[in-house]
Amino acid sequence: MSMNLLRAALYRPKRNALSLPILPSTELSREFEIAPEHCQRYQQLVAWKPGIASLIHPCYLQVLTLPMQLSMMVREPFPFKALGLVHVANEIDVYRLPEQNAKLVLKTKFTSLEKHKRGWVFGLRSEAYVDGQLMQSATSFYLARERHQEEQASRTTESSILPSINMSQLQNELGVRNESLCCTYEFESNSGREYARASGDYNPIHLTKVSAKLLGFRAAIAHGMYTKALGLSIALSNKNVGLGSINSVQLDHLFANDIDSKVTIETQFLQALYLPNSAQFSAVNHNNRLVQVLSSQHRSKTREYLKTAITLC
Numbered sequence: 001m002s003m004n005l006l007r008a009a010l011y012r013p014k015r016n017a018l019s020l021p022i023l024p025s026t027e028l029s030r031e032f033e034i035a036p037e038h039c040q041r042y043q044q045l046v047a048w049k050p051g052i053a054s055l056i057h058p059c060y061l062q063v064l065t066l067p068m069q070l071s072m073m074v075r076e077p078f079p080f081k082a083l084g085l086v087h088v089a090n091e092i093d094v095y096r097l098p099e100q101n102a103k104l105v106l107k108t109k110f111t112s113l114e115k116h117k118r119g120w121v122f123g124l125r126s127e128a129y130v131d132g133q134l135m136q137s138a139t140s141f142y143l144a145r146e147r148h149q150e151e152q153a154s155r156t157t158e159s160s161i162l163p164s165i166n167m168s169q170l171q172n173e174l175g176v177r178n179e180s181l182c183c184t185y186e187f188e189s190n191s192g193r194e195y196a197r198a199s200g201d202y203n204p205i206h207l208t209k210v211s212a213k214l215l216g217f218r219a220a221i222a223h224g225m226y227t228k229a230l231g232l233s234i235a236l237s238n239k240n241v242g243l244g245s246i247n248s249v250q251l252d253h254l255f256a257n258d259i260d261s262k263v264t265i266e267t268q269f270l271q272a273l274y275l276p277n278s279a280q281f282s283a284v285n286h287n288n289r290l291v292q293v294l295s296s297q298h299r300s301k302t303r304e305y306l307k308t309a310i311t312l313c
Helices: 002-010 036-045 060-072 150-155 167-175 191-199 209-213 224-236 248-256
Strands: 027-033 086-094 103-116 119-130 133-145 181-187 263-269 277-286 289-298 301-312
Touching: 027 060, 036 060, 036 191, 060 103, 060 119, 060 133, 060 191, 086 224, 103 133, 181 224, 191 224, 224 263, 224 277, 224 289, 224 301
Parallel strands: none
Antiparallel strands: 027 103, 086 133, 086 263, 103 119, 119 133, 181 277, 263 301, 277 289, 289 301
C-alpha cells in the first residue's frame, strides 16, 4: 500500500484539460486469503457485534480491495489525480457474508462516469467470490474535483449514477417519532489515523489538519467508510431494529446462509465530518427497510453527514 500511496502522490494524468475524461477498461482479479488477525482488528474498531463475529463486516470488502482500487488509479490512462478524491457514495449488495478465514477471489473494475457540479463522479466496483459464487459486491463513487470547461459542460449532463436514495422520503421516514435507535458517538481527533491503520486508507485528508489543508479541507475529516461501517454495526447489533419483519437475530441467519435474496446497503456521504466531533446515529425501521442518518446539532442548525438505506431484496 505504501508504494501505491507514493505513486498516488506523484501521479499526474496526461489528459488534456479540454478533453472529456475516459475511464480505463481495466479489470483486476486476485486470489486472497483473509488474515483473521487483521480482520478482527478492523471489526473491533468498527464495533462489529460478537453474534456474527465469524463473518466479515459488510464493509470489509472495501478494505480488502482498496490496494487494487488504488493501483488502478495511479496508472495511465486514469484521467484524474488520485490524491484528493472524495468518496461521495457507496452501495453494497450482500448475498452471503464470507467467513473470516475464507479464501476469496477479488475483482475490481471501473463502472461509470458522469459530470458533477464540482467535477466528475466515477464508480469503481469490487466483487468477492468464494468457490466461484458471488458473495457480495460493492460500488464506491468518487468525486474528482475540477472546474468544467465550457465545451465539457455543453456535452454532459448532471450526475445520475449515484445510489438512488430518495432524500425527501428518507427525511419523512426519519421524521416519524418511533425511532428504534438513537445514540451519540464521539469521533476523536485521531479517528482518521486509527481507521487508516486498520483499513490501509491513508488518504491525507483524513490524517491531520495540516495534510487535510493541503488538499482543500480546513481540518482532517472522518473516513466515510468508517462512519458507514460503524453505523451498520450499531444498528444491526440492536435487537429493536431490523429489516421489516426480520429482526437482528434473523438477519444473522440471512448473512450466513445462501438463499435467494440479498441485502442492499446504499449510502450517500453528504458532507465532511471534521475531527474531532460529536455526532448522533439515528435509525428507524420503516416500510420494510432500515433507514439511518448520522447528524449533529450546531446551535440551531442540523448537519447531516451520512444517510443509509438498508433493504432486503
